Amino acid sequence: MSRIISLTRRDLLSLFVSPVAWTIIFVFLLVMGLTFHLSLLGVDGDLRQLVAATYGGLVFWFMMLVIPPLVSMRALAEERRLGSLEMLMTTGVSDSSVVFSKWLATWVFFLLLWICLLPLWGLLSTVGRVDVGVLFSAYLGVAMVGAGFCATGILASAVTSHPLASAGLATAMNMGLFLIHWLRFLYQPGDLELRWIDHFSAVHHLGDELTRGIFDLRIPIWWGTFTILMLFVTTKVLERRRW
Amino acid sequence: MIEVESLSLSFGSRRALEAISFQVPSGSVTGFLGPNGAGKTTTLRVLTTWLLPDPGTTRVVVDGVDLLRDPRRACGRIGSVLETVPLPSELRVCEYLQLRASLKGIPRASISSELSRVLQEVDASDVGRRRIGTLSQGYRQRIGLADALIGNPPVLLLDEPTRGLDPRQVTHFRQLLDRLRGDHTILLSSHVLGEVEQICDRICMISEGRICLEEDRDAWTERLATAGSIRVEIAADNPAIKSDLEAISGVRDVVADGSGWLLTSDSDVRQQIGTLAREKDWTILELRRDPATLESLFLQLTVSGVAT
Numbered sequence: 001m002s003r004i005i006s007l008t009r010r011d012l013l014s015l016f017v018s019p020v021a022w023t024i025i026f027v028f029l030l031v032m033g034l035t036f037h038l039s040l041l042g043v044d045g046d047l048r049q050l051v052a053a054t055y056g057g058l059v060f061w062f063m064m065l066v067i068p069p070l071v072s073m074r075a076l077a078e079e080r081r082l083g084s085l086e087m088l089m090t091t092g093v094s095d096s097s098v099v100f101s102k103w104l105a106t107w108v109f110f111l112l113l114w115i116c117l118l119p120l121w122g123l124l125s126t127v128g129r130v131d132v133g134v135l136f137s138a139y140l141g142v143a144m145v146g147a148g149f150c151a152t153g154i155l156a157s158a159v160t161s162h163p164l165a166s167a168g169l170a171t172a173m174n175m176g177l178f179l180i181h182w183l184r185f186l187y188q189p190g191d192l193e194l195r196w197i198d199h200f201s202a203v204h205h206l207g208d209e210l211t212r213g214i215f216d217l218r219i220p221i222w223w224g225t226f227t228i229l230m231l232f233v234t235t236k237v238l239e240r241r242r243w
Numbered sequence: 244m245i246e247v248e249s250l251s252l253s254f255g256s257r258r259a260l261e262a263i264s265f266q267v268p269s270g271s272v273t274g275f276l277g278p279n280g281a282g283k284t285t286t287l288r289v290l291t292t293w294l295l296p297d298p299g300t301t302r303v304v305v306d307g308v309d310l311l312r313d314p315r316r317a318c319g320r321i322g323s324v325l326e327t328v329p330l331p332s333e334l335r336v337c338e339y340l341q342l343r344a345s346l347k348g349i350p351r352a353s354i355s356s357e358l359s360r361v362l363q364e365v366d367a368s369d370v371g372r373r374r375i376g377t378l379s380q381g382y383r384q385r386i387g388l389a390d391a392l393i394g395n396p397p398v399l400l401l402d403e404p405t406r407g408l409d410p411r412q413v414t415h416f417r418q419l420l421d422r423l424r425g426d427h428t429i430l431l432s433s434h435v436l437g438e439v440e441q442i443c444d445r446i447c448m449i450s451e452g453r454i455c456l457e458e459d460r461d462a463w464t465e466r467l468a469t470a471g472s473i474r475v476e477i478a479a480d481n482p483a484i485k486s487d488l489e490a491i492s493g494v495r496d497v498v499a500d501g502s503g504w505l506l507t508s509d510s511d512v513r514q515q516i517g518t519l520a521r522e523k524d525w526t527i528l529e530l531r532r533d534p535a536t537l538e539s540l541f542l543q544l545t546v547s548g549v550a551t
Contacts, residue, residue, distance in 0.1 A: 006345040010331075017333040084329040087390075090291040091346040092318035 003093055004101045011105030015071065021109070024070055028063065028113050035059045036120055047130055054117075055138040064145050065178055069170030071109050072153030073163040075102040076238070081161045099154060099234045103227075106150040114142050137215055144223035149174050151230030158237045244269040244428055245290065245398060248302035252285060252294060259285045261452040262299070267445070270425045274439035275432040277449035278545050283432045284326055286449065287400050290430070291323045306397045306428065319348070322396035324404045328387035332376030336367070336386055339375060340393065347394045361389040364422075366415055380407035388416075399429045405438060417442055436537045446537075450545035463540070469510050470535040476503030478526040487523065491515045503529060 015021045032054070039053035054060065076099075079085035088098060121130050149170075156170035157163070245267040252260040260282050267273040277283045288294040290305060292314040303310040306320040331339060337358060344354045362368045365385040370378060375386065384407050391399055405413050420442055423429060433439050439446060446463055448456040458466065477484060488497045488504055492515070496507040506512065513530055520527050 002351070003346055003348070006342055010334075010342050014331065014333060082329045083325065083327060084331070086288075086291075086293050087325065087329065088346070090293050090318055090321070090323060091343065092315050092348065093346055094315065 004097050004104070007088075007093070007098065007101035008104045008108070011075070011102055012108060015105060015109050018074070020070065020074075024067060025113060025116075028067060029116060031059060032063065032117055033120070036117070040124075045128065047124065047128055048134055050124075051131070051134050051138050055142060061178060064142075064149060065174045066171060067113065068106065068110055068146060068149035068153045069156065069167040069174065072102070072106040072150055072157055072170065073167040074157070075106060075154055076157040076234075077161050077163045077166045081163075095238050096231075096235045099158070099231055099238060102157075103150055103154045103231055103234075106153060107147055110146045110150055111143060114139065114146075140215070141219070144220055147227045148177075148223045148230065151227045151234070152177075155230050155234040155237065158234045244304070244306065245430060246302060246304040247286075247290075248300075250286070250289060250300045250303060251297040252289060252300075253297055259452055260289075260296070263449065263452070263454045265447045265454050265457050267428050267430050267447075269428050271444040272420055272424050272429040272431060272442055273445040273447055274443035275430055275447050275449065276434075276436070276439060276541060276545075281449045281545065282452040283449055284402055287323070287402050287430070287432060290400055291321060292318050319394070320396055321398045321400060322391035322393070323400040324384075324387045324391045324402060326402040326406075328383055330375045330383055330386060332374065335372055335374055336362075336378070337371045339386070340389060343390050344393050349394055357393060361392045364392055364419060365389045366412075381409055381412050384408055385412070388419075397427060399423065399427050400432075401429065402432045403434070404431070405433070405435065413438070436541060440537045448541065448544055455544045456540075463537070467535045467537070467540065470540070471508075471511075472533050472535075472539070473506040473508060473511075473513060473516070474500060474503055474529060474531045474533065475506065475516055475527065476529040477520070478528050481523075481525075484525075487519060488516070491519065 035057070036050075036054055039050055039057070043049040043053060076085065079088065089095070121135060124130055152173045153166070153170040156173065157166040159169065160166050247266070248264045249262040250260055250264070251258065251262050263282070263286065275283050275286070285294065289296050289303065290310070292310060296303065296311070300311065305317045308317045308320055310317040334342070340358050340361065341354055344357055345351070349357055358371070359368070362371055365388045367382060367385045367389060370382055370386075375383065378386070384404065388401075388404060391401070405416055408416060417438070420429065420431075424444075431439070431443065443460070445459045446456065447454060456463075475488070485497050485499075485504065488494060488506060491506075491508075491512050493510045493512050494506050494508045498505050506516075511532060513532060516530060517527070519525075
């Protein structure tokens with residue numbers, strides 16, 4: 001466990017010394033701040049609607065699809081390219097520990113980005129009533145989707161040695177999970193095929209429930225399983241590419 | 244001790260190691276020599292557990308631990324310095340070594356004293372607080388070595404460890420190896436043959452993925468003493484000279500060398516050449532023996548390297 005903590009701390013530090021990370025932070029805060037501001041103007045004082053617009057709209061999904069791949073793109077790809085992965089893996093640390101700590105560092109960074117938005121809600125609570133429960137469940141959704149998409153980012157980073165290729169691959173994978181939801185419009189309501197689409201749809205497994213404060217146990221189970229599966233596949237890819 | 248038996252490794256259809264076998268006795272410093280692309284780094288990478296050998300490999304044992312069965316346990320017995328040491332430039336030396344110590348399972352309470360020890364060993368205590376990015380190549384190499392020494396592993400694998408070091412640092416490195424000798428089993432891959440000749444108790448030569456020589460110091464010193472080349476220049480233009488020289492017992496090869504001949508032999512044949520000159524009535528202008536060196540042995544036993 002102490003090895004995982006040490007590795008995660010080191011990976012987090014290396015994220016914060018990278019100019020890419022600071023660019024991501026800047027663009028994220030700018031775009032989400034603007035979204036927040038425009039949504040606030042459009043919801044006519046209904047703060048529940050503001051939560052739904054901030055944590056469920058198209059900009060939200062865009063950030064979800066793009067940010068984790070950009071944060072995770074260097075995780076394993078860069079280490080492999082520089083040769084430091086060899087030094088890391090020959091210290092006796094297990095492949096799964098390395099994969100988990102890389103994912104954890106990426107996820108923590110991703111969560112920190114979203115936590116940076118909390119002061120806006122704090123500010124809003126001075127003039128209106130913010131439903132903390134709804135906000136909490138929305139953040140739960142962010143954490144779960146982020147965990148899954150960070151895991152696909154780590155997988156892509158294990159597959160290639162080029163960070164940009166890794167980011168592109170992870171975005172494509174995330175986009176696939178996102179776009180599959182819209183296939184439902186090809187079918188009539190009640191078609192059996194819809195059930196299969198829903199099984200694999202990222203949007204279906206976040207939906208409106210969490211931004212409305214409704215907690216459905218199936219959602220964390222789906223995202224948890226998806227994250228573990230991605231990390232498991234990453235470990236296997238790493239083993240295979242190493243040996 | 245390191246024991247390698249029938250170690251093979253392929254990269255796709257290319258065989259990098261062809262069932263090589265060798266031993267590095269406990270407490271010895273063994274020089275691992277070979278041209279570029281011969282398989283030195285690949286062998287070291289197998290020993291560090293980074294590469295998995297082909298299924299036909301019989302045995303790879305590091306300090307009593309079967310690397311094929313328990314690679315993670317074997318990792319704990321090995322300290323390695325890679326050919327190029329990729330260090331994170333954003334970290335301070337002590338932060339980096341602290342991280343490496345914790346990854347190697349050193350208890351938190353003893354990390355600080357362990358770092359002091361290894362930094363002192365490699366004569367780098369003065370740069371402990373400096374960022375790695377600001378260090379010279381020589382210091383980076385020493386930090387890599389300090390990393391290898393963390394936890395006092397019984398086996399050290401050193402791949403070109405003196406690359407980038409200045410002569411003073413190289414001397415210090417030799418003194419360090421002398422101190423480590425006996426307590427550690429050291430496999431040293433190097434292209435600096437003079438260094439190997441000075442430091443190593445044993446040499447192991449590899450060429451095209453095959454071991455072509457494995458001898459201890461006594462054996463290779465004797466080999467060098469008896470081998471070597473002889474240059475002879477004779478004041479006669481007789482086409483039969485070459486065949487006459489070739490006929491001398493012990494002579495393996497005769498080649499033209501400017502105005503004279505260069506003989507490769509298993510022993511010193513100058514006396515036989517003198518006798519032959521008297522018989523044939525040759526006038527000898529020069530008769531000189533060039534003793535064999537590790538370099539000539541290396542050139543003789545290895546084929547030219549193929550970059551990989």
